Amino acid sequence: MSEGEKLVSIEDEMKSSYIDYSMSVIISRALPDVRDGLKPVHRRVLYGMYKLGIFSNSSYKKSARIVGEVLGKYHPHGDISVYDTMVRMAQEWTLRYPLIDGQGNFGSLDADPPAAMRYTEVRMKKISEEMLLDLKKNTVDIQLNFDDSLEEPVVLPTRIPNLLINGSSGIAVGMATNIPPHNIKETINAICAYIDNGNNLSIEQIMKYIKAPDFPTGGIIYGYEGVKNAFHTGRGRIILRAKAHLEEIQGRQCIIVDEIPYQVNKSDLITRTVELMKEGKMEGIYQIRDESDRNGLRIVYILKQNTHPKILLNKLFKYTSLQTYFNVNNIALVNGKPVKLNIKDLIQHFIDHRHDVIIRRSKYQLTKCKNRVHVLVGFLKILDHLDILIQMIKKSKNHGDACKTLIKEFKVSEIQSKSILDIRLQNLTSLELEKLKKEHDELIKKIDFFKKVLDQYHIRTKIIKEELLEIKKKYQDSRRTQIDYSGNKFNIEDLIENEQVVLTISHAGYIKRTSLSEYKRQGRGGIGNRGATAREYDFFKHLLIARNHQYLLLFTEKGKCFWLRVYEIPEGSKISKGRAIQNIIHLQQDDKVNAYILTGDLTNKEYVRNYYVMMVTQKGIIKKTPLENYSRPRKYGINAIVIRKGDSLLEAIKTKGDSHVFIAAKSGKIIRFSEKNVRSTGRASSGVIGIHLSDKNDIVIGMICVNVNVKEKGHLLVVSEKGFGKRSYLKDYRFTNRGGKGIKTINVTKKTGNLIAIKYVTDQDDLMIIKKSGIIIRISVSDIRVMGRTTQGVRLINLKKNDAIADVEKIYKPTGDPIL
Template sequence: MTQTERYQDLPLEEVIGDRFGRYSKYIIQDRALPDARDGLKPVQRRILYAMHKEGNTNDKGFRKSAKTVGNVIGNYHPHGDSSVYEAMVRLSQDWKIRHMLIEMHGNNGSMDGDAAAAMRYTEARLSAISSELLRDIEKRTVEFIPNFDDTDMEPTVLPARFPNLLVNGSTGISAGYATDIPPHALHEVLDAVLMRMDNPQATVEQLMTVIKGPDFPTGGIIQGVDGIRKAYETGKGKIIVRSKADIEPIKGGKEQIVITEIPFEVNKANMIKKIDDYRFDRKLEGIADVRDETDRTGLRIVIELKKDVQATGILNYLYKNTDLQVSYNFNMVAIHKRRPTMMTLPTLLDAYIEHQKEIVTKRSEYDLQKANDRMHIVEGLIKALSILDKVIKTIRASKDKRDAKNNLRESFDFSEAQAEAIVSLQLYRLTNTDITDLQKEESDLRKLIDELTGILTSPAKLKKVIKKELAGIRKQFAEPRRSIIEDKIEEITITREVMIPSEEVVVSVTKEGYVKRTSIRSHAASNGQDFAMKESDYLLFEGNLNTQHTILIFTTGGNFVYQPINELPDIRWKDLGQHLSSIVPLDANESILAVYPVEDFDQDATVLTVSKLGQVKRSALKDYHVQRYSRAIKTMNLKKGDSMIFAGLMTTQNELFIGTHNAYGVRFPVEEIPVTGLRTAGVKGVNLKDDDYAVSAVMIDSEEKQDLVVVTHRGAAKKMKLQEFETGSRAKRGVVMLRELKSNPHRVVGVIGAGGGEEILLETAKGVRSPLPVSNLKTVDRYSNGSFILDEATDGKVVAVYRVEKKE
């Protein structure tokens, strides 16, 4: 007979949707999420049940883990042995599980993330408390279903005589669902169960008078009671868990931070490596050494600090940037009534209480059945002993055991079970003492039957039994709380002073972009001479600064570079610095305009910038204090073809002068420039003709005496009084500052504000540089073209003019 091919024509999305739906349902219900009643995932339940059934319990010796794993995968869990063994190891790790359910001999891993020894090397048995999860399982208290190959039966849930889900917590990821339930202190959870049993309407507020919050096996400090309350009310909430750290003095006037508890589920080795990386990469200068001194007496991590370093600040930095402090997010999803459900604290407690009522009811039914069966036998034996001679006579007259049982039933109205008990009776049981024992047993059975009937008929008695048994577990297994709970989440503020030791250095920046910091010693050894730079370059900025300060470097591209001084390369005075483009990416045509050191960004100051096309803007200095500074940051939005020609740090100055290429000058109050954010284009500062552009800006303090020095492309320079320019308003064309020539007119290269002691450097297209002390210039009026400093024919056109500060 030939077999015909069958195929179905179905849309792919329908097939995949159906298959994935079935798979998801299996993953959710039978793999990754815990049951709300016993707090176990299927693999954990199967491990515990298999060990219990094999007698691998707390009152007996340890047994090879491989034997248990083989038993579990052979009978109940048809998956890989590694998944079973890993689940088994986790149940034995006292830093993962608040009350270990399995005791293990041998290497069962470590907080450093080390794997456990192979299962052939380790031995295990159930712990004392896990016996409470399995207690009464033989009394038909839970539902059993056939195992995967129908050769055995396995429980769908364990009796769980303590609320394991809250006590040990759970974590898991399934299809579309994840769960994160933290561990809690056993005595607190039991108190909450008892409160909820007494008052089924108990609110989260009331429950939190006994169940304070999570209690992690690794201890630590929990911050944020509001987050705990929210999680208990909704199933979701966030708390902060931080390490327990003490600051201890050590010899040499130094201090060390000693950590004795770390957050739950943090890998200790990785955390220590990250702290040490901060030391090695010099991101945190104050750390001298990091050591792991953990031994069998307990966890101990020592962070030794350098002299005169503020330990609290270092600790705060580590809290913020390493796993010394982590956030824990509650996501209390569990399988409740065969469905994944977001559980609140009351619903978790109620699910457990309902489960216990069911367990104790079924156990009482089982015990009552057993007691009634025994009572029936005892009544038969007492009756038989009261007519012993007749019974013996009847038995002796019978042919065999079957006949004897039938005769007893017919003659004396015994039941089948009673007749079986009588014919099986041993001769020594016919003594007087045995009748007394039977009567006592009958009395005890009556009491037991009355008690069990009471439990099954009275909800109050049922509740009393559950409460009594929970109180017994509380007394036997309660441990002191390990995690400390603090009401508020502490706001961590990190000051740069903490991370960076205070050191005086010389910072230098050249026009072509070479930056460096130099130790005072190296600078002094060179006596400030022989500064290393290229011939075409010159020193734009040099200053004695502190490593805790910052410099702002402004560029022609409308950007600024935020550069902490401690992160500048430490280079000798006689060696060339590092180019700025190797620190932050810059455009090829972008050059440095100005450098300003900043000690305090909160001071009352603004940054004023001017563009070639006459735009001006002001921004508050505090806006320039940024957290991320790996690239240049926009300070002025420029149009295409525009560039920034000036950046100034404005404190007491109250006016601005702008000079243009075609020799116009405009002066106006800075109040006319609104203070805006960093990424704005500003407002018009000067009204330019089509062929004109701004070349310079000068910030003016009207209280101070100040002159203006104008340099032209033909090599002429002149000094004017500021009073030559009246204060007007912005966006005007301004007034001329040179006499107009019909042939070869002078064009302005730069205007510099001078107090008298400065030196000006003129640079020509041929590379000629000519220094000009401002004091050498006579003061002239606006209509003069000044004195020739350079000869245009021989030296070339002047292309740039720089102001050089004279050193004291």
Template sequence: MESQTEILKDLPLEDILGDRFGRYSKYIIQDRALPDARDGLKPVQRRILYAMHVEGNTADKGFRKAAKTVGNVIGNFHPHGDSSVYEAMVRMSQEWKMRNILIEMHGNNGSIDGDPPAAMRYTEARLSKISAELLRDIDKQTVDFIPNFDDTDQEPVVLPSRFPNLLVNGSTGISAGYATDIPPHNLGEIIDGVILRIENPHCTVDDLLKVIKGPDFPTGGIIQGFDGIKKAYETGKGKIIVRGKAEIESIRGGRKQIVITEIPYDVNKANLVKKIDEFRNDRKIEGISEVRDETDRTGLRIVIELKKDVDAQGILNFLYKNSDLQITYHFNMVAIHNRRPKLMNLPSLLDAYINHQKEVVKRRTKFDLKKAEERLHIVQGLIKAISILDEVIATIRKSKDKRDAKNNLMNRYEFTEPQSEAIVSLQLYRLTNTDITALKKEETELKKKINQLTKILSNEKQLLKVITQELNGIRKTYADDRKTTIEEKVEELKIGLEVLVPNEDVIVTVTKGGYIKRTTIRSYNASGWEEFGLKEDDRILASYEMTTIDVLLLFTNKGNYLYFPVHHIPEIRWKDVGQHVAGMIPIERDEQIVSAIPVKDFSSSQYLLFVTKNGLIKKTELSQYKAQRHSKPLIAINLKEDELLEVHLTSGREDLFLASYFGYGLRFNIDEINPIGVRAAGVKGINLKEGDFVVGGKFIRDKQSSLIVVSQRGAVKRMALDQFERMSRAKRGVVMFRELKNHAHRLVGFVFGKESDQVIIETDKKHQEIIPVDTLRLNDRYSNGSFFVDEKEDGTVIAIHKILTGPTKPNEEKDE
């Protein structure tokens, strides 16, 4: 025995890998994952359909076990795993995946919920009626055949495909370096598009869009974005929005429910229902009470029952935005064209199909012509034989055998070989007199047919006419109405805050030191007002009863504002200290909160009024302070070497009272101030002497209130409001302390208070004095009031404020 010599080659690894992966990629691309531009089928699908056709497993016969077909496909054409063949077979039978199913299946063939099909030993299948159109005339040499994997049989390279299957049923696949996503379309529309392209080969995408409106998914739904369709048809790539079909219905007790009857293509219904129910469970969305899948044999139906008085449209918009009830479908129309993967637009896909049809019809016509000519030759021979029947019979009787008989006929009467064969094979009963008329009739029909077939082959117009007629026939038989609706524009989804946030009543508090928190009503009631968690030397600046869907605006002395949706404010117990605003929105070290404004509705016709230390006032529409992004401080007023003192919410027609350090008070109506923009600085509110500055500005909202002022020396004075007549802005105002030559009283603060209120004054030595308002008698403007603190012992007074006795409801508009 001769010894075999091993040949070892020393090659770089990258060359080996590159070569092997290149070959593998070529196989994956051409022979597995991508559809052919002509018949729209991947090799495994083509082999399944062809194998079923060969076995006679067609729509006009009974169903056969799927396992038999799978075994047949594997054994004859597709030497791969049985699961890959069966899965491909099942997909072609699923009416929620295919616009026109190619295989009919008995038994469980999976579901839109992603359930697996029954095993192939349980299911039965056959070709659908429309599949016959893909395979029609395959026996007439219309397409090329190649040897199968083991050279025992022949398989078609492509199917004749009498309708444009690639666009009708779409395709999806991932190969090495290429992926494809071609959506399904309406059969009638695509055939109209093909016919339009045949009649006008130079038609544009705009022309085609008049008949091909866009994809038509088997699951229905709504497509939004005409521009996306157009771009995809022009370039082969593009995206569209596909949303389910949902309606809002009213049910018992004034409640509503969202009913979904169609979902986007390729979306798993069970997962969608589960996701919607998770929104309800995790409280990511408020207002859903129950989610039910009521799908049955009559059709798809998902019911989302809503709570009373909720924004049903807002909830539906949330579902569109955050679940697969609305998806983005990306066109990527890659197909195998001339044995190569190619990104194709709509006209080139139609052209590829039309050229394929030309080839198929041409080859079929040649086949039919050849058959007709052969038959005519035979018929003419039989006619001639019958006309000299006695001589022919005599000649045959004298012959030794069949071969000799044929030779004698050919030599004596000039019959050809095929004619002689037909004569000697003729059955005796055919030799009746009546038969000659039938043969003459057949001869006439054959000549007519040959004439027609020759015309088709010699005239391209006739060829295209045949293709058009056949397509119209298929359209008439199989086309149905559109399932998917197309809307030109993509709807902008608006979702109200109340959809996302549970609408709860809470108490929001802000302290002078900048600590903020929201507290549940339960926590507040359990503790009581006095047990409020507060740091030493801090005090409550504002406390409001609000809801979680409101907004709190905090204004700082530097003219900035912080935008806090209430549901973003940390929930902290009433007894505990809140969280500092700087931990949520970065503010400067020396920046202080001066006012807190609760807002329920930014669209209301209200204004914000700003008061600065230099006596400027500004009125701006509240709506201008609605912010989309609120992670940093926003500009509220343009301050030029100034300081913001107070901000108030107003209807714009109230009396404002400004007080200055030198003791001047000015009352005027803000109706005379025009509204200005957010970044403006404001107008002069009070005319100040040199060295003077404003200490505060408040609205006179309660005529029962009186004015309480305090000086730095600790003198507190109460005055009736009628001592201050309404003036116009930018005046100096009237004096509120009697002028003293030595150590004059300087006003450090004021409040409006009723007799039932209490005020507190603070000194720089941290001394505090609580004063009930009803203990202060009314003074005139020229007195200096009563002393409540000793300046030398207790320190200089720096502030006065009203003692809060509980949370304020924003619409009560209490003044400090």
């Protein structure tokens, strides 16, 4: 090591060098200044055009000319970086309020590259001139350029809140910024309200003016939580959706997309959708057409027949960039340091900058006015001595001698004397002299005004507000991005059509759901369709009509309750056997599902408080418990009822607390009493006697609860084991006390078999009847005769030898789902 050199730790040198590099990137390249919202390259592009005189009212100039000017004088980082910046500043789909007026090919929404800089032409937009106004009035600090040969502004004295209306994005070292654009009208209204309120407006109050970001490509902000987080903290995740509507084209339904989310590549969007079609994830799309032109964007999704448009659109939102996220991260340079800012901070810093600009501008104008007044005072001193003045000048040897003479004789300053000597003879007319006096008086008033501006804060805020309102009048426009306040994150229900389905549960515990459209209606006495392929020892025990979005409570014979969504049940065809319930819920091996309840949204507290669960066991024990007790599911189920020895849970029904209860036994007996006779108890109780079974071999086969407001417009349907059934009037069944033996509802014989099911039906309902062999028949209730209470009924379905009915379920036909 030679003399004068010293050892340096490589670790320390790396740290120091990396910090210097990172700060250079942060300050000189990647992050915008909070005052004018510009990065250095954007500022230099505008300043370069300003120096060249390329304003909005001038002719277009070649882009290469501006790039060369900026590159050679202010920004030595490569021509591509400068030209790409100019291109983005001219693209209407990139900036909410473009700063450059471009002529030629500046790219497209498909991410097509712009033409080379030698082909395109540019000039300033009118709104850009508002950012450079007053630049010559010493309003901002000036710094030397990279080689100290020229000067450039540190920041622009912008009149527009550019960072708020155009946003910014950039990746620095160890940090990034992603500030969304906002509507200029909303932004200026918020700033003016903030000023009017003494700079003490809360963020919630600001949000009454600035509703949300406003993106140049429009679209929809789906949900408001991300917007609130961004406004309050400076960080938030905003969900953006495309704007779409439905049209019918040549007999086919079509989804038309008019606006896509910000920063989405249209070409990539369509390509990705085609890939999903090939993968089988978008089976409902027949064809995609891009019909976009210079008048606007238009993507056409032509749908296949019988495709549900809303479900398909939700799938497009789920799997393609028709729905994206804008991750807000409001980081900008404040006094040369990166700071995370909320919406209030951004407004405050802009106002502070405007105060600083107005103070510096007023000082500049005050000095200029004082200097002019000083000159005019000199003029006014010699107005009455013009003849003497002329003689003195004529006698002077030269200009310097004349100045000295004037200073000595009229007691004027050197500046005043030079101005007097420079005055033209034509300005010595009485009219011109009167103008000088008037100018002097006006300047005195201006000086007084500028002093007040410098001394009084409220006058400056008034000027800021007036200038902002002028900007608003010039450039305001309507909001492009709509806001869907009710939107939230994706739910699986958005991708599943809420259609009616048939749920079947077999004796061996297999469950499935099948679209109701697979079952066609037949006449009474038909032989039915093949419903499923069951094992020899298995048969279908339960059949239920539901909708995909409903909740299903499953009750086991041991009194446990499990919680499922209908769409969570595996889908199967008519002939499939389904899936074992044990693989879906945590059911004990010696337990099985005996009852079920369809409900609405169990997370809705108001809904669950208005309903009860009525349960009955095979031994005739009945129990009523509030539905709210079953609204908080657990992985291994919850206890629904305490089952006594030798008994099992048979039926569970959702009620409103004022129903008429009908309990039927297989012997053909039925009892009717008011639900109010059954006291509501908790889950850990066993219940009370509902019907007294005199025969020890007799068991309860079903229960119905009829709403008291129905006024008995429907009928009581009973079906026997051998396929006989009938309807009878509810009035044929008298009220009795709970716990009675009941009265006869069907004449049970060897021909009819035991009673198997009871239902409350109307003429508008259909019936699904399933045999133990798996055959299902769908018939209309109106085809079944209304008969006396003690008759045996008519044959509903033909049964082969050794076959029997396993279950009966009705299909609701009125509009609006009655099972809620």
